Amino acid sequence: MDGTARTPAQMIDDGLYFGRLENLEVDLRIDAGLCGIVSADIFSMESGKRQFIASLRTASDVWFDGSIGRGAITAEFPDGPDWGEIELLRAKPNRRHLVCILRFARHVAQPASPSGALAFEVSYQGTALRRLAIQIDAEQDQEPQAVFASSDEPSVASVYAGAGIEIIQARPGAAIVPPKNRRWSEKDLPRLMERYGGAPMREPDFRIQVLWLSESNRRGLLGVMFDTEDAYPRQGLAIFAGAIRGIEPQDAPPETLRQRLVHTTVHEIGHALNLAHRFEPEVAKIDSLSCMNYDWTYAGGGCAAAYWDRCRFTFDPDELDFLRHGPWRAVAPGGEPFHSVPYWAAPAPDDEMTAPAEDAGLALRLLPPGSPLLTFAQPVTLGIELHNVGSSEIVVPHYALDQKGGLLSVAISRIPRGRSIEPGLPAEIFAPIVRRCYRRAADPTAQISLRPGQARMDNINITFGVAGFPFAEPGDYMITARLTLPDPNRGAIACQAAPVKIRIARPHSAGEEAEGLVMLEREVGHFLAGFGSHTTHAKLRELLIRRTKRSKAADDGVAAHLARSLMFDAVRRDQQEVRGLALKVAKSINLFDPCTRRATDTFIKKLA
Numbered sequence: 001m002d003g004t005a006r007t008p009a010q011m012i013d014d015g016l017y018f019g020r021l022e023n024l025e026v027d028l029r030i031d032a033g034l035c036g037i038v039s040a041d042i043f044s045m046e047s048g049k050r051q052f053i054a055s056l057r058t059a060s061d062v063w064f065d066g067s068i069g070r071g072a073i074t075a076e077f078p079d080g081p082d083w084g085e086i087e088l089l090r091a092k093p094n095r096r097h098l099v100c101i102l103r104f105a106r107h108v109a110q111p112a113s114p115s116g117a118l119a120f121e122v123s124y125q126g127t128a129l130r131r132l133a134i135q136i137d138a139e140q141d142q143e144p145q146a147v148f149a150s151s152d153e154p155s156v157a158s159v160y161a162g163a164g165i166e167i168i169q170a171r172p173g174a175a176i177v178p179p180k181n182r183r184w185s186e187k188d189l190p191r192l193m194e195r196y197g198g199a200p201m202r203e204p205d206f207r208i209q210v211l212w213l214s215e216s217n218r219r220g221l222l223g224v225m226f227d228t229e230d231a232y233p234r235q236g237l238a239i240f241a242g243a244i245r246g247i248e249p250q251d252a253p254p255e256t257l258r259q260r261l262v263h264t265t266v267h268e269i270g271h272a273l274n275l276a277h278r279f280e281p282e283v284a285k286i287d288s289l290s291c292m293n294y295d296w297t298y299a300g301g302g303c304a305a306a307y308w309d310r311c312r313f314t315f316d317p318d319e320l321d322f323l324r325h326g327p328w329r330a331v332a333p334g335g336e337p338f339h340s341v342p343y344w345a346a347p348a349p350d351d352e353m354t355a356p357a358e359d360a361g362l363a364l365r366l367l368p369p370g371s372p373l374l375t376f377a378q379p380v381t382l383g384i385e386l387h388n389v390g391s392s393e394i395v396v397p398h399y400a401l402d403q404k405g406g407l408l409s410v411a412i413s414r415i416p417r418g419r420s421i422e423p424g425l426p427a428e429i430f431a432p433i434v435r436r437c438y439r440r441a442a443d444p445t446a447q448i449s450l451r452p453g454q455a456r457m458d459n460i461n462i463t464f465g466v467a468g469f470p471f472a473e474p475g476d477y478m479i480t481a482r483l484t485l486p487d488p489n490r491g492a493i494a495c496q497a498a499p500v501k502i503r504i505a506r507p508h509s510a511g512e513e514a515e516g517l518v519m520l521e522r523e524v525g526h527f528l529a530g531f532g533s534h535t536t537h538a539k540l541r542e543l544l545i546r547r548t549k550r551s552k553a554a555d556d557g558v559a560a561h562l563a564r565s566l567m568f569d570a571v572r573r574d575q576q577e578v579r580g581l582a583l584k585v586a587k588s589i590n591l592f593d594p595c596t597r598r599a600t601d602t603f604i605k606k607l608a
């Protein structure tokens, strides 16, 4: 392992090796050919189920050359990092049986030898380093098979085989009946996953569920990934196959259409395995030909044709290292939260993407709620406005202001008591529970064109995200937003909104506090984020009635938001209920931010 020349008899075959030691199991990955890494995941078997214990890999400054011997390792245990040594020995006179001896500096996993070492006898399983089980549930008349497993390459299976991951298709899914207008709302998807999914996915595992649907009711939306702790954290995806086909010209060859579907599916599964977009400022690889880039963001935009010419349907080296050898919890769907593991190589200091050019022609502004003093547990929505303050027309993707689309990021800071808005406060980037992957369609109606002086407004809901309720504690908060757009000349341009401050009041009575605590339950969070369930609906109706009895005033932000969320939830069920709630919402409309206020007002006027 130390790099001196070896005879063939001292070489080990690349691939996955499996071994047992009493109740421990190890998956050992030998990868001299592509990454120069040996890595392993260790589990204990508890009543027939694997429990994760630790992940390890050879040290990042050493290239593993495929020979037997010893090497330094770094390891990750649930209680923190560790380091140590791996020793690989030949067990039998063939290349496919090994003894793998592991020693850790801080941890002693039982049953270790008296010297603290774990000695596994392992045998070769195959070339795939990891396995991912996929259950596909397809809408009627949609045929995903040619995309997943196909005699034509690339297919989802062939792309992931190249990344060392074997795709195992779980039982064939049901034929999902499409909605009447054939366009799915995102709100329908959790229900579909629940209905067609197999066993509920509550624990990290290399297992995902894919809904293969025709079209969404959002323009240009190709795929979504759910990222919430309670259900489907990086475990549930939807692919809108009809939308993907619809982007291509009518006379596009069938093979091109098939390849576009493969690309989006590989991309969405990449998110489930915790891969980020290549064009994001933190990753800053706009020239990447990886499936995790978009064609329209490639090289700053305007180079989609070149992207498809050059795309080889694979991943970048840092992504391959991560998929093949990343710590088990970091990669496994349901493990570490999306975007929380910075596997990407830091951008070079002279990389112009490190600091996207601030664009003087665009101004971004956050529009706070009607009153900056919010009731305890009041949902938080803000308006966001993009203004062309330059002298020429600017065209941006239609979803630029969609907080789930990846171009807009919102940061939240707690303001310590007695202080005010100031630079340098620790900030958390708000992570929404759904990620949407769009394509910038050539269709001009799918773009926002802003003439000088024109502005575009949208609203953002930051009540509940992957990390829970960011505003659960009374106190002062600072909110900022940043928009990053690909730019063919400068790689990327960015604009930053000036911070706004809001204050969350303390509860004024035991009753108000109890109601607030209901508002801060996770299932209520899902409801307020737009994913209501029937049981939550009933519970919140009751809460609204109680709340309205207590405070008749029109300045109760909790009641106002509850009524509004319930109103929109009832739209597809009960028009009378919608009207009743609309009366309540109208009374306190001034509590909302200007964008939410305008949209809600328009909705209510249409009812009349």
Ligand SMILES: [Zn+2]
Pocket: 267, 268, 271, 277, 436, 437
């Ligand atoms: Zn994406």
